[in-house]
Amino acid sequence: MFTEPYILLLACLGVTILAVAWLPLLLRDLPLSLPMACVAFGFLMFSLPDIDEPLPFRYPEVTERLTELVVLIALMGAGLKLDRPIGWRRWRITWRLLAITMPLSILGIAVLGWGILGLSVAAAVLLGAVLAPTDPVLAADVQVGPPHSGEEDEIRFSLTSEAGLNDGLAFPFTNLAIAIAIHGALPGKWTAEWLVYDVLWKCGVGVGVGLLVGYVLGFLVFRLPTHSRLARTGDGFVALGITLLSYGLTEIVHGYGFLAVFVTALALRHQERQHAYHDKLHDFAEQTERLLMMVLLVLFGGALASGLLAPLTWNAAIAGLLFLILVRPLTGMIGLIGIRAPIEERLAISFFGIRGIGSFYYLAFAVNQAEFSDAQILWATIGFVVLISIFVHGISVTPAMTYCDHCRNRRQGARLRSGGKLDDNA
16 A cells, blocks of 8 residues: 555655754764755655656746745845944955856856857846855855854855845846846847846845835834833744845835845844844744755755756756856956955855855746746756755865864964964954
């Protein structure tokens, strides 16, 4: 007698939830990661008979909404755990990654897509926009620790802040690809509309609404008289309400909600920066993010078992590998020219631009807005890049970060003995 697929899925969901709680501890000192385990588990589970194939291109609207939700929660968690106040000099590496590395990455990927894959201009631009952002979900292993933990060296801070901002800043380029798919590659009236509306207006509204929501809610949570101060509730699930409110209000006034959510988290953290309530908000956001991420990665493993990579060509695989091992590291190093940081830190920041859930969101969003003739090869290429990123970065992150931490501690010890500054970035 065979078990009903529904009951089997419930059992597998239980295994996934337990894995979310226990595997990070077990894998902490190993060159393995929880995303790797979940993808493998999903591949095995969906290889069983009589289980529906979770191919994202069959359910583009569901894919868009599920990935949208997990990225939103990840952005809130990323903003809440940043201890470092925002500033031009304190965030100098972040600004360079956004202003130099990201546009160059989009250009490099688009050229690879057009030249090697033979994609249309619209599809090539979309490929660049989809793959350029560092993912705030799967990059957890190279992000800063919880609030007040002190785990905020330059590598972890730069990758966390980059992931928080560039997921919102990828939207203008995604919309550019959509506009080209609709109007053609030749500039016209749509070009000015894209620049004014999709770049200036939506980015400005995203930052403005994010700041407004963050400061207003920060006042309500931390600044009201003690007896009515909302932080006294101690409820961590408030983080989810803040996330959805910021995103919803921003989208209502046609701004970039991803950008607003991260800015809201930064503004909220700015209020009473040392308050313990930030830890509870962050912990809830992180636990929710991990659970949703694991579910999506199990489905991703199922999509791989169901033939997601079937349309992948050798040219597409080569282009994907070139992006991971050449384009991102090279553009990252270009963006960090002139930064006084040890070479191993610059290499780590450049290399660990992890691809993940956000890439699937942007692709699903785009194909739901316009017709892309190359959609199948785009899904396969992005699935391949995310898969390679999960395993290559997952295997290398622990030894690489351990080495960088060792080098940093050795330099700081030498400075301390010589009476110099303790912090590399002081």
